[in-house]
Amino acid sequence: MTGTRRWGKAEIDVATVPPGGISVDLSAGESDRRAIADRLQLQAVETCTATFALRPDPGRGTWVEGRLSARLTRRCVVTGDAMEERIDQPVECLVVVEEPAPSEDDTAEEPDYEVAPDGRVDLAELAVQVLAVSMAAYPRGPGADEALAAFGAPAANIPDKPFADLGARMGIAASADGDNGNGDKGC
Numbered sequence: 001m002t003g004t005r006r007w008g009k010a011e012i013d014v015a016t017v018p019p020g021g022i023s024v025d026l027s028a029g030e031s032d033r034r035a036i037a038d039r040l041q042l043q044a045v046e047t048c049t050a051t052f053a054l055r056p057d058p059g060r061g062t063w064v065e066g067r068l069s070a071r072l073t074r075r076c077v078v079t080g081d082a083m084e085e086r087i088d089q090p091v092e093c094l095v096v097v098e099e100p101a102p103s104e105d106d107t108a109e110e111p112d113y114e115v116a117p118d119g120r121v122d123l124a125e126l127a128v129q130v131l132a133v134s135m136a137a138y139p140r141g142p143g144a145d146e147a148l149a150a151f152g153a154p155a156a157n158i159p160d161k162p163f164a165d166l167g168a169r170m171g172i173a174a175s176a177d178g179d180n181g182n183g184d185k186g187c
Contacts, residue, residue: 007032010124012054014062014095014116021055024123032124037072040132043082044073050127052091061096061113064121068130076141078148083141089134095121 004025012024026049028036033045052066070087093112097119100110114121 005123007124010127011120011122013120014054014056015119017054017056017062019056021053024052024054026050026052026124026127028124036128036131039128040135042072042074046071046073046084048127048131050091050123050130052123052126054095057094061094062121064091064093064095064114064123064126066091068127068134070131072135074135074139076144077138078140078144081141081143083139085136085139087131087134089130091126091130093126 004027007026007028010024010026012022028045028048033048036048037043037045048068048070050066050068052064055063055065057063068087068089068091072085072087073082074085075081076083093114095114095116097115097117099115100113114126
């Protein structure tokens with residue numbers, strides 16, 4: 001079963017998902033894209049679409065798998081110029097009615113999950129959340145390296161992980177793979 005839904009009407013009651021699952025396609029209209037841009041403090045959201053497949057997983061919840069695609073207009077953090085950013089992100093999460101108890105095995109991979117106490121999941125909201133965490137934290141446009149060079153900042157030496165050496169400055173030794181000894185990876 002496949003259906004196309006309007007962005008504002010993307011709430012699904014997971015109890016109604018048939019055993020064979022359903023597919024849902026979403027496409028944000030102009031007013032929806034403007035609202036997303038305002039919410040995420042973006043210059044513009046040019047396109048935003050998502051395709052989801054929902055399937056029940058008895059005893060656990062409902063799996064939501066799919067893909068989010070968006071084309072955004074953002075500002076380069078170096079030059080302030082408008083730039084385009086494209087997002088093409090897979091989505092996979094388990095929708096549960098209540099938060100699962102923590103696993104006794106700390107090394108076990110737990111799936112991402114969305115708690116829906118009323119049994120309803122808003123797929124448009126899920127798409128916006130995925131978009132928010134998929135965007136570049138510090139977007140840099142095509143002229144960023146030249147602008148940095150003009151100010152004497154070595155563009156090639158800007159770390160991908162700006163806080164990676166913070167532990168060393170605080171006297172915490174990090175291993176070669178970035179583990180700080182607590183099982184956490186550096187930023």
